[in-house]
Amino acid sequence: MAQVPPIFPSGDPEARAALRALLHRAADAVADYLGGLGDRPIFPAQPQAPAGELLPEHGEPLEHVFGAAAHWAVENSVHVGHPGYAGHMDSGVAVAGVLADFLAGALNQNLLAFELAPGATLLEKGLIQAFARLAGLPEGAGGLFTTGGTTANLTALLLARDAASRDGSRVGLSAERPLGVLCSRDAHYSIHKAAAVLGLGSERVLAVPVAPPERRLDPGALEGVYRGAVERGIRPVALVATAGTTSCGAIDPIGACADFCEEHGLWLHVDAALSGPLLFHPQERARLAGIQRADSIALDPHKWLYASKCAGILLVRNGRDLVPARYEAPYLDRFTSHGEALPVSQGRRSLEGSRRFDALKVWMILRHLGRRGVAALLEDRLRMTRWFHQALSEHPFFFPCHIPDSNVQAFAPRERAEEGRVAAAHRALETGGRLWSSYTRLDGRPCHRVVLLNPSGTEQHLRGILEGLEAGHRHGGPIPALLQSSPPADPARPQPGWCSIPRPHDPPPQHDRP
Ligand SMILES: Cc1ncc(COP(=O)(O)O)c(C=O)c1O
Structure with missing residues (x-):
């Protein structure tokens, strides 16, 4: 009869000490990860599924399993807590939350x-x-x-x-x-x-x-x-x-x-x-x-x-x-x-x-934060969004598509011909590894977008995003497959005009839809 493996810790002092050592190791790994977030590329160059048999016949010691899993997971994750990450409504996690998850688990x-x-x-x-x-x-x-x-x-x-x-x-x-x-x-x-x-x-x-x-x-x-x-x-x-x-x-x-x-x-x-x-x-x-x-x-x-x-x-x-x-x-x-x-x-x-x-x-x-701490975090990101909006308003290549009510800002190239290169420019920025915005469509037309959540993201990161995207527009080519995968705008939906703020070279409204 096969021996039942020890999946739960026992009260035995030796087993307790082993568990403690393992958890300390896990804590070190998490602390190193969180402390070094800014040092690694935001996106894995080529995400891989873990190597080896996923349903192995025999088990391995937990130290090995943790080591392999931690290595694989970190190397193949998108680092949403990176200060240059300003893509979606995801961000680094509050440390209090990491501790709570550990305890809740x-x-x-x-x-x-x-x-x-x-x-x-x-x-x-x-x-x-x-x-x-x-x-x-x-x-x-x-x-x-x-x-x-x-x-x-x-x-x-x-x-x-x-x-x-x-x-x-x-x-x-x-x-x-x-x-x-x-x-x-x-x-x-x-x-x-x-x-x-x-x-x-x-x-x-x-x-x-x-x-x-x-x-x-x-x-x-x-x-x-x-x-x-x-x-x-x-x-x-x-x-x-x-x-x-x-x-x-x-x-x-x-x-x-x-x-x-x-x-x-x-x-x-x-x-x-x-x-x-x-x-x-x-x-x-x-x-x-x-x-x-x-x-x-x-x-x-x-x-x-x-x-x-x-x-x-x-x-x-x-x-x-x-x-x-x-x-x-x-x-x-x-x-x-x-x-x-x-x-x-x-x-x-x-x-x-x-x-x-x-x-x-x-x-x-x-x-941990108190209401005041939460308010300060929100205020900081609202201020950063207002700064970015202003920077876009004065930017020679991009313009803001709307006035931001919160911490999201969509923006587009002033030249309409550049819209076809939004996805390619995004790809070019992502390849650089240090900065990440997202892109979307407003009323069916492509535009870039940032969501400003990470408190470590600075004006310099946002300037870098604009520079990187502009370079991508100017030097990167369109990626037809990506653009073609966009569903066409729904003709039944009202089209009130794509952008709230007219850009200098905006065509007359009848050209507003392709
Ligand atoms: C306005 C809004 N509502 C709902 C959701 C869905 O939230 P969840 O992904 O947590 O299910 C999102 C997600 O981005 C959202 O932006």
Whole structure:
């Protein structure tokens, strides 16, 4: 009979000492990695899967496994904490979050049930109440942690759908008039995914035009889109206001959206995945005015609160709304030995089943930074974004595509002919290894984009990005395969003009679409 390998540490002093030595080694490796982030290229030149048999017959000593795994993982990762990385809504992770993940991994709590995670459940509930108060939601608000913005948005739209339909989760939607969701044309695609999953259909996501110069949802266009939908037999049930759009960081006018929802009896969901942390800033929180009127709010601490993935939050105005479906799960309800009911398990409220103790890292990060620390971090990145916007406004080659509401800035070459080289210029910058921005399309047209999260990123890095991209435009060739893979602009969608700020050589509006 094969010997059972020792996968858990034992109380034996020798085994404890060995475990301690291994964990010290792991701590050294992580400290070296985090301390040397700026010294390595941001992207692996040629990412490789690990060598060797992935399902080996025989095991190896853990020291070897750790050494090999650490080496492979570091060499084949993108280093989002590098000071030159300004690409997506990902960044270096707060050290408090690294420590929390380490601890949470060892504790292995399951937020499914109170009895599997008593303290974790109480902490999660406490943080939910604290975030709800921060957002100005009334007494009775509730919520839960999710794996991210996508699940928070999905759960919110499920609640919206069921509030409007005759209990669609229980009886299905077959007898319903088609239901729809309004959101800005720049809303995140997780709204479309949610509509698909919820049986509304992604085509029932009704795009509201955005207005220059920030590319916020245009409240003046809401009524027209709403009426157009009703005339086509669709019943809109919710409006999603985005607080920090993915492409431009625009913050939709939440107050005007709340007025519209009140008038038409719609559920107001605020997707504040990116810019929700502005609530911590005594002045900048005014950008989110009206958020206290939302029926639900999505937050994503693994973005601008520097938590490691995953950590999302859903807040719900009325905590009692938060029961995603009726089901039998008596094994989740327990009583103490004295017969008192235990606090309701968060698994009763969650679309997900087993869940990690993600609240721990959010709590530790907030405790480490304090509200003031968070506000200072946000302010620093907002200042850097304003600086970059100004630099672009004066730049001979590039110009800013919008005025930034938060920490995202899209920009494009002034010469329209250069648009075809956006992907190639990006590739050239990436090859340099020290700087990284991303690229996207606005109204179907290619442009560059930075998301300014890493506090170590400086003006010098941003100047370098502009220099590198300009050189890429001037000397790199187009990459036709990449450009061809872009889906064509949807002709049914309104095209309000690509850029909010006219550039010097802009062609007349009729040329605005290819
Ligand atoms: C505005 C917005 N909402 C939702 C999401 C989805 O968040 P997650 O990736 O955490 O699911 C994103 C992701 O970038 C986003 O930008």
